[in-house]
Amino acid sequence: MGTKRHKPEEIVTKLWQVEVLVGQGMAQADEIREVCITEQTYYRWRKQYGAIGTGQLRELKRFQKENERFRKAVSDLTSDKLIMAEAAKGNF
Numbered sequence: 802m803g804t805k806r807h808k809p810e811e812i813v814t815k816l817w818q819v820e821v822l823v824g825q826g827m828a829q830a831d832e833i834r835e836v837c838i839t840e841q842t843y844y845r846w847r848k849q850y851g852a853i854g855t856g857q858l859r860e861l862k863r864f865q866k867e868n869e870r871f872r873k874a875v876s877d878l879t880s881d882k883l884i885m886a887e888a889a890k891g892n893f
Contacts, residue, residue, distance in 0.1 A: 809850065809858050809862070810858065812846050812850050813850055813853060813858055815836045815838060815846070816843075816846055816847060816850060816851065818832075818836050819832045819833055819836055819843065822835065
């Protein structure tokens with residue numbers, strides 16, 4: 802049986818659910834089991850996504866996509882520059 806990969810939005814929602822249940826007075830271990838994750842997963846997610854809301858998560862994903870696009874553009878321009886420099890030397 803394969804493992805399920807949760808989307809970041811689902812992770813933030815599950816973390817929020819645990820916090821709500823803690824506020825209602827349940828034991829934290831019980832709440833973690835209630836949202837169908839392990840304690841290790843909960844603490845790892847909380848470390849990674851703990852202070853992020855869903856709006857901030859969307860913004861983070863947008864910035865990551867934009868950053869990836871910029872890295873690709875820089876990579877393409879760098880390779881073009883190297884090709885032009887090699888052609889200018891006449892070593893082709």
